[in-house]
Amino acid sequence: MPNYLRYMGALLSGALGVLAFSPFDYWPLALVSLLGLCFTSLNVPPGQAAKTAFVWAMGLFLPGLWWIHVSMTMFGGIPLPGAFLLVALLAAYLSLYSALALWLTNRCAGQQPLRALLVFPVLMILADWLRGWVMTGFPWLWFGYSQLEGPLAGLAPILGVQGISWLLLFSAGAFWLLLQRQRRLLPLILSLALWGLAFGAGQLQWVSPTQASRFALVQGNIAQSLKWQPGQLEQSLDRHFSLTKPLTEADVVIWPESALPSSEQHLAPWLKQVDGFMRERGQALLSGIVTRPDQESVYNAVIALGQTQDPYQPENGNRYYKQQLVPIGEFVPFGDLLRPIAPFFNLPMSSFSRGGQDQPDIEAAGRHFSVAICYEVAFPSLVRGNMKADTDYLLTVSNDTWFGQSIGPWQHQQIARMRALELGRPLIRATNNGVTLVTDEKGRIQASLPQFEANVLSVEVMGTRGLTPYARFGSAPLLLLLAGSLLCAAWLSRRRGLQFRAVIR
Numbered sequence: 001m002p003n004y005l006r007y008m009g010a011l012l013s014g015a016l017g018v019l020a021f022s023p024f025d026y027w028p029l030a031l032v033s034l035l036g037l038c039f040t041s042l043n044v045p046p047g048q049a050a051k052t053a054f055v056w057a058m059g060l061f062l063p064g065l066w067w068i069h070v071s072m073t074m075f076g077g078i079p080l081p082g083a084f085l086l087v088a089l090l091a092a093y094l095s096l097y098s099a100l101a102l103w104l105t106n107r108c109a110g111q112q113p114l115r116a117l118l119v120f121p122v123l124m125i126l127a128d129w130l131r132g133w134v135m136t137g138f139p140w141l142w143f144g145y146s147q148l149e150g151p152l153a154g155l156a157p158i159l160g161v162q163g164i165s166w167l168l169l170f171s172a173g174a175f176w177l178l179l180q181r182q183r184r185l186l187p188l189i190l191s192l193a194l195w196g197l198a199f200g201a202g203q204l205q206w207v208s209p210t211q212a213s214r215f216a217l218v219q220g221n222i223a224q225s226l227k228w229q230p231g232q233l234e235q236s237l238d239r240h241f242s243l244t245k246p247l248t249e250a251d252v253v254i255w256p257e258s259a260l261p262s263s264e265q266h267l268a269p270w271l272k273q274v275d276g277f278m279r280e281r282g283q284a285l286l287s288g289i290v291t292r293p294d295q296e297s298v299y300n301a302v303i304a305l306g307q308t309q310d311p312y313q314p315e316n317g318n319r320y321y322k323q324q325l326v327p328i329g330e331f332v333p334f335g336d337l338l339r340p341i342a343p344f345f346n347l348p349m350s351s352f353s354r355g356g357q358d359q360p361d362i363e364a365a366g367r368h369f370s371v372a373i374c375y376e377v378a379f380p381s382l383v384r385g386n387m388k389a390d391t392d393y394l395l396t397v398s399n400d401t402w403f404g405q406s407i408g409p410w411q412h413q414q415i416a417r418m419r420a421l422e423l424g425r426p427l428i429r430a431t432n433n434g435v436t437l438v439t440d441e442k443g444r445i446q447a448s449l450p451q452f453e454a455n456v457l458s459v460e461v462m463g464t465r466g467l468t469p470y471a472r473f474g475s476a477p478l479l480l481l482l483a484g485s486l487l488c489a490a491w492l493s494r495r496r497g498l499q500f501r502a503v504i505r
Contacts, residue, residue, distance in 0.1 A: 001040075003048075010040040010052045014059025020146035021064070023410035027150040030143045033060070034172035037102075042116050042176060046106040053102035057095030062088060064141050067406030071329070075224065075402060094138065097127035108489070117177050117187055118489040121169035122482045125162055132379070136327055139378050143168050145414050148421070148443055151195060154202025156421040156443075157468035159478045160380055166478065167194055207424035207441055207466035210392060213367055214460050215438065216250035217430040218243045220259060221454040224401035224432075227261045236261055237270065240287075243456055250283060250458065251307075251365045254430040257288035257300070257374050257397040264291035264303065268314045271305060278306025284364035288373065288397040291315070297353040300330065300373055302397060307365045320362055320371040321355025324379055329402070361388050362395070367463065369395040370425070377416045384474060387423055392463035394425045399432045409435050409451070417443035424468040426461045 001009075013036020020030035040052040068090070069083040078086070101123040109116035132139030144164030147153055155163045171194075174187035220239045226232050237260060244253050260267060267289075278285045285305040292298045293315050300322040305312050325331045330352040361368040370387040377383060377396045387394070396416050400409035413435040420427035421443035429437050434451030438459050447459040469477065 006040050006048075006052050007055050009036055010056035011059040013037060013040070014056040014061075015063055017060045017141075017143070017146075018064040020143070021141065021407075021411055022414040023407055025146075025149055027146050027148075030146045030168055031172055031175075034143065034168055035175055037098075038120070038172050038176035039179075041102045042105065042120060042173070043109075043111065043113055043180070044106060046103045049106040050099040050103035054092075054095045054099040057098040058091055060141060061091035061094050064411075065091060065094075067403050067408030067411075070404040070406050070408070071402040074404065090138075094131055097131045098124070101127040112492065113177050113180055114184065114187075115489045115492050117170070117173040118485045118492070120173050121166050122485050124169050125166050125478075125482060128162060128165065136324070137379070138327075139380075140411070140415075145411075145418055148414060148417055151199040151202070153198075153421060153443070154200065154204070155198045156418060157204075157206050157424060157470050158201060159481070160422050160470045160475060161418050162380075162475070163478050163481075164198075166481065167191070167198065171195070202442075206468040207464040210463040210465050212460050212462045213365070213392075214249055214251045215428055215458070216244070216247040216253045217428065217436050217438070217449070217457040217459075218253065218255050218259075219431060219433065219436045219449050219453070219455050219457065220256065221433045221452060222401075224399075227401075233260070233262050237267075239454065241274070243454065244285070247283075247456065247458065248281065252367065253278070253283060253285045254395070254397070254428060255285070255287035256430045256432045256436075257399040258290055259288050259397075259432070262290070263298075264289050264301070264314055265293075271303075271314075272312055275305040275312035279311070281306075283307055286362065286364055286369065286395065286397075288399075291319075291321075298351065299355060300325075300352050301355075302362060302371050302373065302395070304362050304364045308363060317360075318362055318364075320359055320373070322352070322373040322376060323355045323357065323359075324376040324382055325352050325354060326375045357385070359386070361391055367392045369393050369428075372396045372416075372419070374398040374400075377412075377419055380419065380422065381474065383419045384423060384471060387425065387471065389467065390465065391425060392465070393461070394420055394423065394427045395430075396427065397430045400435075401433045405452070413437060417445070419443075422468065423471045424466060425464055428461065 013033050016029050017033030019026045037056045041049045069087050072078040072083040073080055104123050105116055105120045108119050128142050142161055142165055144161035147164050152164045171191040174191040177184050178188050218240055222236055240255050240259055247253055284307040286302055288302050291301045302320045304318045308318055361370050368391050370391040372383050403409055416429050417439050420439045424441045426441050427439040436457050437448035438446045438461055440446055441464045447457055449455050449457045
């Protein structure tokens with residue numbers, strides 16, 4: 001295949017992968033995209049494999065993450081060409097991981113396609129994990145997320161989202177192997193059998209229902225450009241409280257991330273009044289807020305008011321502090337160097353402190369909530385680590401107004417729904433302007449609100465108890481699977497070497 005055709009095929013197949021994710025949700029295109037990666041980057045010299053894999057990943061990440069430019073141009077003061085350059089640099093950085101994975105695959109497999117089939121999915125999963133960890137990580141556009149509506153979703157409670165990614169990669173490799181005139185049907189048969197098992201696992205019920213609760217999720221729809229402007233605080237307070245007052249039937253009312261554009265300490269007298277109001281009505285209120293417990297620390301937090309164990313006091317224990325901060329948005333690496341360069345590095349509230357690990361669930365109206373704030377929900381191990389055995393619901397609050405009418409908020413809600421499926425807990429997701437929604441324990445949307453309108457989502461949701469295999473064991477089963485695949489590849493290599501030595505003797 002000429003190199004220009006190889007690069008064009010890689011770029012096109014990478015871009016097709018974007019359509020597998022929300023809001024498009026053409027989940028079979030994930031397999032098509034990965035098959036294109038196999039055809040352009042497997043069984044070729046390692047250097048060529050790295051180049052074509054890099055092009056494929058650029059095709060995925062540049063359009064798939066283009067939504068990031070909205071925060072740069074609308075709120076960061078960066079011209080569109082500059083924003084394009086920055087997003088392209090981010091995409092290029094993320095693409096290096098795929099390039100390295102394919103370089104290593106072809107380096108290890110040589111001209112042995114069956115060995116490549118075993119090594120390729122393992123190294124791609126490891127590449128995903130690395131880019132989700134290095135420099136605080138960016139675990140976005142993992143292909144497993146695209147399968148929430150497909151037959152592989154049943155793997156998530158067993159192996160997590162990356163277990164789905166592994167089966168997609170293995171299946172693409174099995175098709176590639178068959179079409180390489182290898183006449184090897186066994187990998188394809190194994191792949192189809194695993195798809196059948198995944199579909200069957202989706203019919204299993206890993207957790208048990210407990211009690212239903214009535215929720216009211218307030219979507220304030222306050223423009224980000226106005227939110228932190230002087231004089232807008234009163235509007236935010238009035239908007240959220242006026243939407244809350246009629247909600248007399250809800251057990252728990254939820255306001256989104258940083259719903260109130262001021263610090264908890266500044267608003268403490270008002271919060272005490274709201275606490276008393278909700279307590280009189282026998283209701284609880286959970287709200288995102290910024291808190292400054294001392295001069296050195298500022299946290300992105302969720303606090304509880306109303307029907308809780310103790311009356312509200314600033315800095316009481318029934319709260320959650322965000323642990324995984326957004327680079328640039330909530331903290332600026334090398335801030336002394338970067339902040340003078342452009343206004344983008346001086347976004348409002350870009351100097352947060354990190355919350356500690358092992359924080360307890362928030363208790364409200366007798367229910368236990370495991371909390372993830374915005375970006376945190378993209379980190380499976382963090383959300384799993386936060387959840388307790390007696391957690392009733394997963395709660396995530398977010399403010400995606402930074403990304404306007406882009407595909408970013410839709411990718412975000414898809415990621416959040418996967419956490420519900422992995423851990424077997426209903427998900428409550430409150431946002432400032434969408435996508436506000438509630439799912440059951442399998443990540444299926446029960447109710448949602450349209451974007452970009454001030455409204456309330458009132459819904460009854462059944463809590464659950466019990467642990468899925470993924471909640472119990474985490475990534476250990478997947479790691480065993482990956483290790484077994486590498487051992488099989490090593491055995492094939494040794495066997496081939498022994499056969500070769502026997503021939504030359």
